[in-house]
Amino acid sequence: MIPLSISTRWNASRHASGEAMLEEILGLGLGIAELGYDLRAELIPGVKGMVASGAIRIDSVHNFCPVPIGAPRPHPELYTPASPDRREREYAVVHISRTLRFAAEVGARVVVCHSGNVDMPKFSFDLVRMASRGEQFGEPYENLKLKAQIVRDKKAPKQIDYLSESLEKLLPVVAETGVRLALENLPTWEAIPSELEAEKLMKRFHGSGIRLWWDIGHAQIRENLGFINASRWLRRLAPFLAGMHVHDVEPPGQDHLMPPRGKVDFPALAEFARTDMVRVLEPAPDTETAHIVRAIEYLRETWNLTEPKTPSGEPT
Numbered sequence: 001m002i003p004l005s006i007s008t009r010w011n012a013s014r015h016a017s018g019e020a021m022l023e024e025i026l027g028l029g030l031g032i033a034e035l036g037y038d039l040r041a042e043l044i045p046g047v048k049g050m051v052a053s054g055a056i057r058i059d060s061v062h063n064f065c066p067v068p069i070g071a072p073r074p075h076p077e078l079y080t081p082a083s084p085d086r087r088e089r090e091y092a093v094v095h096i097s098r099t100l101r102f103a104a105e106v107g108a109r110v111v112v113c114h115s116g117n118v119d120m121p122k123f124s125f126d127l128v129r130m131a132s133r134g135e136q137f138g139e140p141y142e143n144l145k146l147k148a149q150i151v152r153d154k155k156a157p158k159q160i161d162y163l164s165e166s167l168e169k170l171l172p173v174v175a176e177t178g179v180r181l182a183l184e185n186l187p188t189w190e191a192i193p194s195e196l197e198a199e200k201l202m203k204r205f206h207g208s209g210i211r212l213w214w215d216i217g218h219a220q221i222r223e224n225l226g227f228i229n230a231s232r233w234l235r236r237l238a239p240f241l242a243g244m245h246v247h248d249v250e251p252p253g254q255d256h257l258m259p260p261r262g263k264v265d266f267p268a269l270a271e272f273a274r275t276d277m278v279r280v281l282e283p284a285p286d287t288e289t290a291h292i293v294r295a296i297e298y299l300r301e302t303w304n305l306t307e308p309k310t311p312s313g314e315p316t
Helices: 018-026 041-053 086-105 123-132 139-177 195-208 216-224 230-240 266-273 289-302
Strands: 005-007 032-035 057-062 110-113 180-184 210-215 241-246 248-250 254-257 278-281
Touching: 005 057, 018 041, 041 057, 057 086, 057 278, 086 110, 086 139, 110 210, 110 241, 123 139, 139 180, 139 195, 139 210, 180 241, 195 210, 195 230, 210 216, 210 230, 216 230, 216 241, 216 248, 216 254, 230 241, 230 266, 241 266, 266 289, 278 289
Parallel strands: 005 032, 005 278, 032 057, 057 110, 110 180, 180 210, 210 241, 241 278
Antiparallel strands: 248 254
16 A cells, blocks of 8 residues: 555644654554654654654654744744845754754654745735635736736845755755755745746755655645646656645635545646655644545545555556
C-alpha cells in the first residue's frame, strides 16, 4: 500500500504526551505522521519513544519544530529566510538548522519551510474578500491584481536574493543531517517564492538537497484567485517536489477541509500522488475524526493507493 501521513497540527494541542498524540493517529489506520510547527517540548520524549519502538514513522517535520523556546506563539513564519531584516534572516537560519537536526533525530526525510512574504501591502486579503462576493475578474478586481503585480515585481527580486543567501548558509546543515529542506507554496500573491521563482531556485539548489513542497489547497486558492493554473505548474514543478500537503478548499479561500468536502479535483492529481513523495493530510485542528477517516478512504480509492508499486515506481 502507498502510505499516507497526517500532520500533528490536527491533534497536538489536545494531548499532554507525545504517545497519546501519536496513538490517536495510529487509531486512524495511519502509520506515518508529520510533526507540526506547534509541537511542544513536553511532547518530544513520547514522540522519540514511539519512533524508537517502531510503532510509528515520522517522514516530515514542519518548521519551526519543536516550538522555539521563548517564541510568543507557534507559527511557521516566526522568522523567515527571505525577510528584508538581516537579524530576522539570521534567526531563521538558526532555528531552521535546529529543526533540520531535530528532524534527523526522529528519522524524518524532509523539513517543510515557509520562506516569507514580499514586503508589500497584503492585497490578497482584499482579493479574497472580493472573490467571496463573486467579484473576481471584474474590472476593479483585475485593477487590484495588476497593482499587486507591479508592487511585487519591484520588491521581490531583492528578497529572492536574501532567500538564496539564507539557503546557502543552510546547505551545510542539510548535508550534515541528510534531511531535505522543502520550500512550501503559499496561497497569497505576496508569498515567496512564486512558482516561477521556485523553479529558478531549483536550478541553483536542487542538487544540494533543497526541494519544493506542494500544498494542494494553497495551489487551489491561487488558481481560484486567478494567479496560476495549478495543474500546469504542478506538472512543471513535479521533478523538484519532496512532498505535498493534502486538503480541500471551498472557494475562494476556505482551506484545510478534508476531501471530498471541497472543490479540488483530486482524481486529476492521482498520477502525482502515486510518485515517490511524502503525502500528508493537513486537516484544521478542529476537524472531526469522521471527516479524516472519510478522507483516507476517499484518497486511497481515488488515487488507488491500495495497489503497491514496484521499485521502479510502476504499479505491480
